[in-house]
Amino acid sequence: MTPDAAAEAVGEALALLEGRWKLRILFNLFGGKVLRYSELERAIPEVSQKMLAQQLRRLESDGLVRREVFGEVPPRVEYRLTEWGQSLCPTLDSLLQWTARRVPALSGASEASVAD
Structure with missing residues (x-):
């Protein structure tokens, strides 16, 4: 895969996660959790x-979450991750670990610049 194709593919993947609340929703559903709208x-x-x-x-619509409506009164709607959505968990966990390593690296960089 060329660098341009790789960048485009990753950009498309990141676009699926764009939006202020999508990641919060996904993290609440990870681990096989099934949650009602409320x-x-x-x-x-x-x-x-x-x-x-x-x-x-x-x-x-992007295939990350499955919505199930139950024909009850009052109506009950449950949300869960699809298998593909759940497979995103290790990737986001790796991103969390990568981000956590940034903070110590930044403090070391600022200390080094102060020492110069």
Whole structure:
């Protein structure tokens, strides 16, 4: 794969995660969790109902989240990650570890520049 093709492919993958709330939704569903809409609302209290619904619909259309509607009164809707969505967990975990290594590297860089 050429560098341009690789950059484009990674850009497309990152575009799936764009949006202020998508990562918060995904992290709440990792580990096989199944949550109702109201549970996601409580887990992410800063998000509006409209935005939560939009982000869930987008994650569903992108194949990361599965929405299941139960024909009950009142209606019950549950969300879970698809197998493909769950497979993103190790990648995001690696990104977390990579980010954690940045902070000590930055402190070392600033100390080195102060010493010069």
